[in-house]
Amino acid sequence: MSKKQKTFKPKARKPRGFADRLGQEILAEQAMLTRIQAVYAAYGFDPLETPAFEFTDALGKFLPDVDRPGQGVFSLQDDDEQWMSLRYDLTAPLARFVAEHYDALPKPFRRYQVGRVWRNEKPGPGRYREFTQCDADIVGAPAPFADAEICMMFADAVEAAGVPRGDYVIRVSDRKAMNGLLEVAGLAGEDMAAKRLGVLRAMDKLDRLGEEGVRLLLGDGREDESGDYTQGAGLSAAQADVVMAFMAATKDSNAATCAALRDLIGESSDGMQGVENLEKIAEVLTALSCDESRVQIDLSIVRGLEYYTGPVFEADLTFEVEDEKGRPVRFGSVGGGGRYDDLVKRFRGQEVPAVGCSVGVSRLLSALQARGHVTDTGNGPIVVMAMDKDQMPAYQKMAAELRAAGLRAEVFVGSGNFGKQMKYADRRSSPMAIIQGEDERAKGEVTLKDLVLGEKLAAEITDNRQWREDQPAQFSVPREKMVDAVKDVLSRGQSTER
Structure with a gap:
C-alpha cells in the first residue's frame, strides 16, 4: 500500500523588502x-x-542585450510578448x-x-x-x-x-x-562624461561621508570600514x-x-x-x-x-x-x-x-x-457586546444608531464569553463597550463601560473592594438615550486616548 501523500502547506511568509502594515x-x-x-x-x-504597470521601454529601463529587463524594475511579458514593468x-x-x-x-x-x-x-x-x-x-x-x-x-x-x-x-x-x-x-566634453558622473556621485555623498570621504572619492577612491573599495573619479x-x-x-x-x-x-x-x-x-x-x-x-x-x-x-x-x-x-x-x-x-x-x-x-x-509629532488618529470602534445571540438584531440596531451619529461602532460577531469579548475590545483599542444583558433589557437600559477611564483608574486604585463597589467607569442609561450618553462621555475627553 502506498503512503498517503501529504497535503502541501505553503509557508506563511512575505518576500524580503516588503512590509505588512496594520491599523x-x-x-x-x-x-x-x-x-x-x-x-x-x-x-x-x-x-x-x-x-x-507601464511598458518597460516607456520607463527607460529596457536592456536590449538580455532576454529579460532589469536594472531596478520588476518586469513581466504580456501575452503579446511586450515587456511591462511595475x-x-x-x-x-x-x-x-x-x-x-x-x-x-x-x-x-x-x-x-x-x-x-x-x-x-x-x-x-x-x-x-x-x-x-x-x-x-x-x-x-x-x-x-x-x-x-x-x-x-x-x-x-x-x-x-x-x-x-x-x-x-x-x-x-x-x-x-x-x-x-x-x-x-x-x-567638459564627451570624453569626460564618466568622470563628470563620478564627481556628481561623490558630491552627493557629502552628508554621509563628510569632506574627507568626498575628497577621496574625487581622487583615486575610498575604502570603507568593511573593506569594500569604491573607485574614485580620478x-x-x-x-x-x-x-x-x-x-x-x-x-x-x-x-x-x-x-x-x-x-x-x-x-x-x-x-x-x-x-x-x-x-x-x-x-x-x-x-x-x-x-x-x-x-x-x-x-x-x-x-x-x-x-x-x-x-x-x-x-x-x-x-x-x-x-x-x-x-x-x-x-x-x-x-x-x-x-x-x-x-x-x-x-x-x-x-x-x-x-x-x-x-x-x-x-x-x-x-x-x-x-512625537504624529497626530492622534483616534480610537478603535465602540464595541457592542453580544450578550445573548438571539438578540443580535437588537445589538446591530445599536451599532447602526451609533454609526448614524458619526461614531465608529461594531457588534462582536465572534465566539466567546463576556471575558473574551472584553479582551477583544481591548485589543481593538476600543474607547467604550456597550452591554445589554437580560437585566438591562428588562429595565429598558444599556450599560456603558468607559474602557479608557477604567484603564486609568485601575492603575490608581489599590483597594479591590472599593473598585468593585464604585465602578466609576461603568454606568447605565435608558436605551433611548444611549447615543447621547456615548457622545457625552467621548466629548468630555475621558475616552480620547488609549
Missing part, C-alpha cells in the same frame, strides 16, 4: 497625506492616477501621460499623485522594495519661477505634514551651475580643490551664496544660467517672506538621478532623535525633486520643461513618530 500606522499615513494633498490642491494642482517612481508615468495627451492638456499642466512604487533592488534596514510616493509637478513651465513656487509649496507641505518650522530646511542648488563648475574644473588635487570650494560656497544668506557662486563659475555660460536661476528663485522667496530658515541655497545638493537639468532641491530634517542605543541620529532628507526638461522629450522629440517634488512618505512618517 494606526496606515491611518497616521493617510492623515498626513491628506494634509499634504490639501497644500498641493491649494496651489492649484489636480490629482492624477496612472497604472501600476513603475519605480511617479515621474516617468507622468512623462508618458503628458506625451500621450499633450494636445488636450492645459499648459502648464499641474498634477499631484500619491501611489505605491516598486524597486527591484537589494533590500536593507529601512530600505523597502515597495513604498509610497507623494509627488507634485508642473509640466510646460520653464525655470525659474515655477521652480520657486515648487520650493515654497514643498516647504508648506512639510509643515502641513507635521514638521514645525525650524526643524527642516528645503536645500536648493542647480545642475547648470554644477555644469559650470565641471567646465571650470576641466571636465581628479587631480587641483580639480578636487575646485569641486570642494564649490560645495563650501554656501553662505549665511542666499544672496551671498549666489555672489560667491558667480566668482567660482567664471565665464561659463551654462554655469551663469544656473546662477541666474538661483538668484531669481531667491528673489521670489524673499518677496514671499520665505527666508533661509525655510529654503536655503546649498551648493552641496546634487540629487542622484541623472535626468535633472536645472534647479534641484531636497527637504532636510535638521533635528536629532535617539536610536535604540541612545545615540543621536539625524533623519536628513525626506524628499526632493528638481527640473527635468528632457524627460517628455523621449516621447515627443521636443523639449518640454517640467519641475516637481516628491515626499518620501514612509521616511517622513517615521521621523514624525520618532519626534
Whole structure:
C-alpha cells in the first residue's frame, strides 16, 4: 500500500523588502497625506492616477542585450510578448501621460499623485522594495519661477505634514551651475562624461561621508570600514580643490551664496544660467517672506538621478532623535525633486520643461513618530457586546444608531464569553463597550463601560473592594438615550486616548 501523500502547506511568509502594515500606522499615513494633498490642491494642482504597470521601454529601463529587463524594475511579458514593468517612481508615468495627451492638456499642466512604487533592488534596514510616493509637478513651465513656487509649496507641505518650522530646511542648488563648475574644473566634453558622473556621485555623498570621504572619492577612491573599495573619479588635487570650494560656497544668506557662486563659475555660460536661476528663485522667496530658515541655497545638493537639468532641491530634517542605543541620529532628507526638461522629450522629440517634488512618505512618517509629532488618529470602534445571540438584531440596531451619529461602532460577531469579548475590545483599542444583558433589557437600559477611564483608574486604585463597589467607569442609561450618553462621555475627553 502506498503512503498517503501529504497535503502541501505553503509557508506563511512575505518576500524580503516588503512590509505588512496594520491599523494606526496606515491611518497616521493617510492623515498626513491628506494634509499634504490639501497644500498641493491649494496651489492649484489636480490629482492624477496612472497604472501600476507601464511598458518597460516607456520607463527607460529596457536592456536590449538580455532576454529579460532589469536594472531596478520588476518586469513581466504580456501575452503579446511586450515587456511591462511595475513603475519605480511617479515621474516617468507622468512623462508618458503628458506625451500621450499633450494636445488636450492645459499648459502648464499641474498634477499631484500619491501611489505605491516598486524597486527591484537589494533590500536593507529601512530600505523597502515597495513604498509610497507623494509627488507634485508642473509640466510646460520653464525655470525659474515655477521652480520657486515648487520650493515654497514643498516647504508648506512639510509643515502641513507635521514638521514645525525650524526643524527642516528645503536645500536648493542647480545642475547648470554644477555644469559650470565641471567646465571650470576641466571636465567638459564627451570624453569626460564618466568622470563628470563620478564627481556628481561623490558630491552627493557629502552628508554621509563628510569632506574627507568626498575628497577621496574625487581622487583615486575610498575604502570603507568593511573593506569594500569604491573607485574614485580620478581628479587631480587641483580639480578636487575646485569641486570642494564649490560645495563650501554656501553662505549665511542666499544672496551671498549666489555672489560667491558667480566668482567660482567664471565665464561659463551654462554655469551663469544656473546662477541666474538661483538668484531669481531667491528673489521670489524673499518677496514671499520665505527666508533661509525655510529654503536655503546649498551648493552641496546634487540629487542622484541623472535626468535633472536645472534647479534641484531636497527637504532636510535638521533635528536629532535617539536610536535604540541612545545615540543621536539625524533623519536628513525626506524628499526632493528638481527640473527635468528632457524627460517628455523621449516621447515627443521636443523639449518640454517640467519641475516637481516628491515626499518620501514612509521616511517622513517615521521621523514624525520618532519626534512625537504624529497626530492622534483616534480610537478603535465602540464595541457592542453580544450578550445573548438571539438578540443580535437588537445589538446591530445599536451599532447602526451609533454609526448614524458619526461614531465608529461594531457588534462582536465572534465566539466567546463576556471575558473574551472584553479582551477583544481591548485589543481593538476600543474607547467604550456597550452591554445589554437580560437585566438591562428588562429595565429598558444599556450599560456603558468607559474602557479608557477604567484603564486609568485601575492603575490608581489599590483597594479591590472599593473598585468593585464604585465602578466609576461603568454606568447605565435608558436605551433611548444611549447615543447621547456615548457622545457625552467621548466629548468630555475621558475616552480620547488609549
